[in-house]
Amino acid sequence: MEFSDAVRRRRMVRNFDPDRPVPRETVERLLDLAVRAPSAGFSQGWAFLVLSTPDEVTRFWAATTDPAGTPDSWLRGMSRAPVLIVPLAHRDAYLDRYAEPDKGWTDRDEARWPVPYWYIDTGFASLLMLLGAVDEGLGACFFGIPPHALATFRAAYAVPDAYTPIGAVALGHPAPDRRSPSLRRGRRPVAEVTHWGAW
Numbered sequence: 001m002e003f004s005d006a007v008r009r010r011r012m013v014r015n016f017d018p019d020r021p022v023p024r025e026t027v028e029r030l031l032d033l034a035v036r037a038p039s040a041g042f043s044q045g046w047a048f049l050v051l052s053t054p055d056e057v058t059r060f061w062a063a064t065t066d067p068a069g070t071p072d073s074w075l076r077g078m079s080r081a082p083v084l085i086v087p088l089a090h091r092d093a094y095l096d097r098y099a100e101p102d103k104g105w106t107d108r109d110e111a112r113w114p115v116p117y118w119y120i121d122t123g124f125a126s127l128l129m130l131l132g133a134v135d136e137g138l139g140a141c142f143f144g145i146p147p148h149a150l151a152t153f154r155a156a157y158a159v160p161d162a163y164t165p166i167g168a169v170a171l172g173h174p175a176p177d178r179r180s181p182s183l184r185r186g187r188r189p190v191a192e193v194t195h196w197g198a199w
Contacts, residue, residue, distance in 0.1 A: 089118040
């Protein structure tokens, strides 16, 4: 598939066919794409928690959603995804890397960073997985983990405190779903968001 086709076809899929598994080799190819993302100082401060068994996936939803609540259509469709990949950012990998002699920020001060590149770079890696999913003929959706659920998520999978999940990627074969109502807003034209030479 041409790269431009993968970009144009990419969309957030919110319903999956639970009877069609995703082969491990396919997941490994997506992870191989993810680690090719750029990272400041080649710090590569990311990790990926892959949940690919029914028990692992079920425990994720139990840890991150209200067990007393009634699942809405979003949750029903998303929980059918056979694979979840949780990208995690590792801030200290960046602070340590930039304290090395060729960078020289030995104070490891976060204030030196105009933005937290550990989150940005892990987001780049996530986007490569989303585009790779299109190329593999799969559907995927990046979504957030609610802040109040982070402790139970960490406990369920023994995630070290040094790693921060930036969200999760649901992965599987797409099933019929309803497009997000947000899409009614339409895509902003390039000319509206681009400023050449000055604002």
